[in-house]
Amino acid sequence: MSQKPSVKEIEQNLIDDFGLMDNWEEKYEYLIELGQDLPEMDAALKTEDRLVKGCQSSVWFDIHCQDHKVVFSADSDSLIVKGMVAILNEMLNGQPAEEVLKADLTFFETLGLWHHISSQRSNGLTAMLAHLKLAAADCLK
Amino acid sequence: MSKDILSARNDFPILSSQVNGFPLVYLDNAATTQKPQSVIDAISNYYSTINSNIHRGNHTLAIQATDAYENVRKKVATYINAASPDEIIFTRGTTESINLVAYSFGEAFVKPGDEIIVTQLEHHSNYVPWQLMCQRKGASFKVVPFDENGDLDLEILADMLSEKTRLLAVNHISNSLGTINPVEKIVRMAHAAGVPVLVDAAQAVQHTLHDVQVIDADFYVFSGHKMFAPMGIGVLYAKEKWLEALPPFISGGNMIDQVTPEKITFNVLPFKFEAGTSNVADVVGLGAALDYINSFDFQAIQAYEEDLLDFGEELLSTIPGLKIYGNPKRRSAILPFNIEGIQHFDLGILLDTKGIAVRTGQHCTQPIMDALRIPGTVRASLALYNTREDLEQLAHGIERIIRRIRS
Structure with missing residues (x-):
């Protein structure tokens, strides 16, 4: 994780990738593929206290602070939510806490996913990011 | 034809x-169901031609709007075979209808140690208002379970019904499993034990039997928006004796007879339960939806x-x-x-x-x-x-x- 590109660079790569898909179905299939490539979360970590509230599906986050960087593992029983977790993982895992605090959801809008799924209160993207930011704030203390 | x-x-x-x-x-x-053009037009025509506040005005539009509103009350009464249009109260929907009964019935008839029965098949709207009323009144909240097929266990219901039971609330059709509950039989069982019944007909009134006298429901509630009518309009039917006995839920204008600092007397039925300005346009929309269903x-x-x-x-x-x-x-x-x-x-x-x-x-x-x-x-x-x-x-x-x- 030492040579991790900046959040902005990763964002641009994802925007380019999703830009290649011309319909919703392809975008979701790509999102699901990203989720399937997400590193496995240790089953023992999928506990009640690691569940993110506010999602129609179950999402677990295990977050640590290492050298002022936010490090986490996460999983979901929804393939689509897991895809969103994978994007958050690629963008924010191992990034300095200040970067995580600055992270902005409008990027999902650029992917063409924001309006479509994140406007639903049940999908929990907002809740997931809030969860990460809370941990990032703790990390800076 | x-x-x-x-x-x-x-x-x-x-x-x-x-x-x-x-x-x-x-x-x-x-x-929610979609709306036919006739319902959409009825709402639009109401606002384009006769919009006015009802019951209190004496100008032409107020009289036309009042007539349009009261005609729908008659149509609803006919549709569900109520004994009188006075037994039809307009609400915002099923949820408000149930909350009205849970509140007013609780105030009038429920005391500590009493019991209210609901079923495990209920939508939260026919579950939580009774649970909260039981908490307020110190009553017990009983739940009839369903079996592996998704049918209510009526033997357990028979055991639960007792002289402590004040009311049974049950849906006609489960919104989650689609089970059609045998409400006529359930009402007979409850009545034999002296218990009144509220039937949540939100999923039933547009699909199956909706004759309140055949079902013999004491309270029968549904929403317009699940039967091709607009959102924000619903119905509470109750037998007149219950509406006479219950205190009002919402208070304000339209629902009173005399007001002095010392004393209030309430307006006659159904107005006692319709405080404030009514949702006239959506009632008119509900009327058009009933006409639509009746065209089949x-x-x-x-x-x-x-x-x-x-x-x-x-x-x-x-x-x-x-x-x-x-x-x-x-x-x-x-x-x-x-x-x-x-x-x-x-x-x-x-x-x-x-x-x-x-x-x-x-x-x-x-x-x-x-x-x-x-x-x-x-x-x-x-x-x-x-x-x-x-x-x-x-x-x-x-x-x-x-x-x-x-x-």
Whole structure:
């Protein structure tokens, strides 16, 4: 994780990738593929206290602070939510806490996913990011 | 001459629209139905021609608006065969109707140690208001369970009914499993024990028997928006003796007779329960929706929907890994299912990419999901404008998603 590109660079790569898909179905299939490539979360970590509230599906986050960087593992029983977790993982895992605090959801809008799924209160993207930011704030203390 | 059901589709402008580049397949009717052009026009015409505040004005428009509003009360009374239009109270919907009864009945008749019975098949709206009322009044909250088929256990109900029971609240049709409960029998059982019954008919009034005198319900509640009428309008029917006995729920203008600092007397029925300015336009819309339903032969609607449900159930059953929940003695218009290895939430989003609208989640019935030990279901629900082609689109959509995800 030492040579991790900046959040902005990763964002641009994802925007380019999703830009290649011309319909919703392809975008979701790509999102699901990203989720399937997400590193496995240790089953023992999928506990009640690691569940993110506010999602129609179950999402677990295990977050640590290492050298002022936010490090986490996460999983979901929804393939689509897991895809969103994978994007958050690629963008924010191992990034300095200040970067995580600055992270902005409008990027999902650029992917063409924001309006479509994140406007639903049940999908929990907002809740997931809030969860990460809370941990990032703790990390800076 | 009744209208042909297969022509119904043409009456709903939204059904010819495209969603995400595909023709809309609308299978979320248990959440809300679409509106025919006649209902949309009725609301628009009301505001264009006779809009005025009702009951108090003496100018022409006020009289016309009052007549339009009161005519719908008569239409509702006729539709559900109430003994009198005075037994029809307009509310915002099923939820408000139940809250009204839970509050007013609780104030008048429930004391510590009493019992209220609901069932495990209830929507939260026919569960939580009773639970909260029991907490306020120190009463016990009893729940009749359902069996492995999704039918209520009436033997347990028989055991629960006692001289402590003040009221039984039950739905006619479960919004989550589609079970048609034998409400006539349930009401007879409760009445034999001296217990009044509230029937939640939100999923029933547009699909099945809706004669309050045959059912013999003391309270019967439903929403307009699930029967082709606008959102924000609903009905509470109650036998007159109950409406006379209950105190008002909401107070203010229109519902009073005399007011002095010392004393209030209430207006006659039904106005005692309709404080404030009424939602006249949506009542007019509800009237147009009833006219719309009445333009068909109701038995033909029932037969058509039953056939469609059987077709859908059979079609979905052929999909490997698909499990339909519940196998009740009688089911109405609702198909709840899951696919092995694919979360309900994902299936809903992926079907939407093909313009297919279903509902996913718990459907405001956590006690049902807990009993089935599942986080949620996909629910396809039908209305009279749905066709076999809609269900074929659903099945194709599901099969395609399964292929893509498993490849």
